[in-house]
Amino acid sequence: MEFLNTVEQLEALYGTPGAPSIRKVARQMTPLYSQWIMASRLCMLATVGPEGTDDSPRGDDGPVVLELNPGTLALPDWRGNNRIDSLRNIVRDPRVSLMFLVPGSNNVVRVNGRAQITADAHVLERFDKNGKQPRTVIVIAIDEIYSQCARALMRAGTWSAGDDSDALPSMGEILAEQTAGEEGGATYDEAWAPRAAETMW
Numbered sequence: 001m002e003f004l005n006t007v008e009q010l011e012a013l014y015g016t017p018g019a020p021s022i023r024k025v026a027r028q029m030t031p032l033y034s035q036w037i038m039a040s041r042l043c044m045l046a047t048v049g050p051e052g053t054d055d056s057p058r059g060d061d062g063p064v065v066l067e068l069n070p071g072t073l074a075l076p077d078w079r080g081n082n083r084i085d086s087l088r089n090i091v092r093d094p095r096v097s098l099m100f101l102v103p104g105s106n107n108v109v110r111v112n113g114r115a116q117i118t119a120d121a122h123v124l125e126r127f128d129k130n131g132k133q134p135r136t137v138i139v140i141a142i143d144e145i146y147s148q149c150a151r152a153l154m155r156a157g158t159w160s161a162g163d164d165s166d167a168l169p170s171m172g173e174i175l176a177e178q179t180a181g182e183e184g185g186a187t188y189d190e191a192w193a194p195r196a197a198e199t200m201w
Contacts, residue, residue, distance in 0.1 A: 033109060077137065105159075110145070114140070124136075172186060
């Protein structure tokens with residue numbers, strides 16, 4: 001198998017990008033990009049660190065981020081598995097990328113920027129949900145915002161292909177596989193839903 005190893009090889013194969021793909025890039029939130037991102041309840045947060053890369057889903061029951069100003073977004077770190085892979089990466093390398101999705105739309109909006117983490121009480125209070133707050137908030141200084149071509153989600157039938165989840169192994173089954181049966185299994189799966197309900201925020 002032969003590989004392409006230079007930018008010149010890639011450019012020779014792919015040619016010049018169309019003008020709209022370049023001109024749609026903004027350096028901060030615009031009214032329409034803001035409207036789109038504020039409609040998103042789910043984004044993917046990509047980070048990079050000494051051990052490699054990480055891509056983490058982030059979700060909320062309303063806008064997944066808060067616009068602090070046109071050049072800055074705030075992303076709460078709600079409860080998860082406490083691995084803090086993304087946070088570890090950010091404190092060592094601030095580069096981040098976010099990909100925002102909205103159910104039913106095949107378009108995606110992407111943000112690239114630099115992040116910092118705060119536990120400032122005044123910032124945490126802005127995300128209060130019935131007395132519960134995130135432990136930290138990721139504050140992202142925007143470098144660029146742009147929309148992504150819809151073809152990938154269209155090819156995948158992301159919002160129209162139906163529900164394939166019944167054919168998937170459960171998380172308990174995967175955990176049992178990885179621990180030679182020492183953890184996981186049906187007991188784990190049965191306990192997961194009530195535990196998640198109690199610890200959502």
